[in-house]
Amino acid sequence: MKALIALLLALLSLPLAAQDSMPPAPYAYKQLEDPGLEARARGLMEELRCLKCQSQSIADSDAPMAGDMRHQVRIRIAAGEDPEAIREWMMERYGDYVSYAPVxxxxxxxxxxxxxxxxxxxxxxxxxxxxxxx
Incomplete structure (x- = not known):
């Protein structure tokens, strides 16, 4: 019986282990080549809150979720999207709490x-x- 419980607990914990073992998004830790675009992305990342850490911006957080959010910001900035439009998209996706500048x-x-x-x-x-x- 104990072995069965241990096996069930091990199987249930596999998704949790898989979440952190996934490789980070390409632009999670890699900066954009254009310094102007990177400055715009960095400015926006300073204004968005990490939902996992809750006391750090996504620019300062090492959480995997913050890395994914940084990746999204950099991809969208590189595509020419306005930082305010990206902030609105993030707020629609994650809620108003994600922004340090509440509306x-x-x-x-x-x-x-x-x-x-x-x-x-x-x-x-x-x-x-x-x-x-x-």
Whole structure:
């Protein structure tokens, strides 16, 4: 019985081992030959978050997923795509969290409006309190 469980665990862990043993994408660690294009790609990579590390940009992360994202950025920059279009594509694919420059949308506007509402409420409460004392 123990041997059967060990065999099942070994078989279930094979996909995990295969994920990291795959070779990196060609442009994961190789820079573009044109320095201008590489600078544009590098600038965008600094603004995109690694989803696995979550505290590093894809330019700084060594995670395989970040390598794949760097590859996509470099391929698209080399093809002449605009960095902002690439950022939008990444955000569509991975969600708004991937960008260090968040956008205001129907889902994120409360994050921007919340502090302002709290500031107005605090101001009204202070005004009301000081008005009573006077």
């Amino acid at each position: 205001v949308s129907r889902l994120t506007w409360p994050l921007y409006a919340g502090p302002l509402v709290l500031l107005v409420i605090a101001g009204l409460l202070l005004w009301r309190r000081f008005r009573r004392k006077a």
